[in-house]
Amino acid sequence: MDLKLEVIVLPVSDVDRARSFYEAAGFRLDIDHVAGEDYRVVQFTPPGSECSIILGKGVTSAAPGSAQGxxxxxxxxxxxxxxxxxxxxxxxxxxxxxxxxxxxxxxxxxxxxxxxxxxxxxxxxxxxxxxxxxxxxxxxxxxxxxxxxxxxxxxxx
Structure with a gap:
């Protein structure tokens, strides 16, 4: 059985600021989807990676900045x-x-x-x-x- 890591959810406090940071870092923007006032999902993929990151509003209850390593x-x-x-x-x-x-x-x-x-x-x-x-x-x-x-x-x- 293959188990491939696909997405890591990053907790952020300001979606637009995080989006700008990851764009500046050269990550590829895959999705920026808004579905109402309380839900937004932004997905990026680092260059050459098969695993992406998701950040947004209403996507995680984890504290902003708590993803490490x-x-x-x-x-x-x-x-x-x-x-x-x-x-x-x-x-x-x-x-x-x-x-x-x-x-x-x-x-x-x-x-x-x-x-x-x-x-x-x-x-x-x-x-x-x-x-x-x-x-x-x-x-x-x-x-x-x-x-x-x-x-x-x-x-x-």
Missing amino acids: LYLIVLDIEEARAELIGRGIEVGEVFHDAGGLFHHGHEAGEVAYGAGDEGRVGGPHPDRADYGSYATFSDPDGNGWVLQEVKKRAPGR
Whole structure:
């Protein structure tokens, strides 16, 4: 049985502000549908992704900014970071984890997604190991995104 992740719902406080942010980040606008005063659904798809995000009004009861650890896989962490910055998105510095593959915990709402500087080493992984280099950013509500560099996916992926 295949189970394919299709959509992630992001809680936001201002739909128009969030729409502008994701458009600026280069996400493809798929839908902006209004069905009355209390319901609006906006769907975006990140470039190259099969999974989309939905935000809007009346689509979730979750607190704005509470979605964390949303990973975007990129081929070149420094290039992806530079492109987002060029689009006006504030992105943290590239880092890797001192202990290995997966960076330490996180705190909601931080642009520098992760447990402060605990376990972080500035710059990409020294060997540019797949799954080893990160950069982070947040949308205007604090929903936390992580860029992760992967050139060759693990077998079976």
